[in-house]
Amino acid sequence: MMTLKFSAQKADKRKAVCGYCVLLLCVFPAMATAAKPQSPEQEVAACIPCHGANGISMHSSWPNLAGQDKQYLAMQLKAYRDGTRKSAMMYPMAFDLTDEDIDEIANYFHQLSCNE
Numbered sequence: 001m002m003t004l005k006f007s008a009q010k011a012d013k014r015k016a017v018c019g020y021c022v023l024l025l026c027v028f029p030a031m032a033t034a035a036k037p038q039s040p041e042q043e044v045a046a047c048i049p050c051h052g053a054n055g056i057s058m059h060s061s062w063p064n065l066a067g068q069d070k071q072y073l074a075m076q077l078k079a080y081r082d083g084t085r086k087s088a089m090m091y092p093m094a095f096d097l098t099d100e101d102i103d104e105i106a107n108y109f110h111q112l113s114c115n116e
């Protein structure tokens with residue numbers, strides 16, 4: 001009797017663990033792709049040829065973005081998007097960004113160290 005009860009409990013535990021794995025495998029990737037199709041790395045891929053993978057620009061006439069204040073970066077991107085800050089290079093990069101994209105991009109460059 002004791003052994004039967006014990007193995008039944010074990011089986012229940014295993015079921016619970018399996019259920020958790022299924023939840024992790026199915027629900028989380030679905031949530032991730034539904035909420036945000038692009039990672040910050042994908043979003044900034046277009047910026048790297050000019051502003052550098054580490055946020056340090058490739059050319060002396062292009063600004064460095066690494067370590068810059070988040071709010072400043074977001075404000076500049078919104079200004080390019082709205083046309084209040086004019087740049088033939090930056091307008092095509094910014095015109096179709098959403099506020100959420102801009103926050104993510106600003107955060108990404110803000111977190112890079114400017115001492116590299």
Ligand code: HEC
Pocket residue numbers: 043044046047048049050051061062063064065073076077085086087089090093094105
């Ligand atoms: C073709 C080169 C090029 C590409 C690609 C590019 N930029 Fe720029 N970026 C520039 C130049 C040049 C400026 C300075 C423009 C000006 O005079 O306002 C600039 C300015 C900026 C500024 C303002 C910086 C400051 O100090 O005021 C931000 C923020 C910025 N870029 C972000 C981005 C982001 C984010 C992307 C990718 C989505 C991107 N850039 C792609 C060339 C580029």
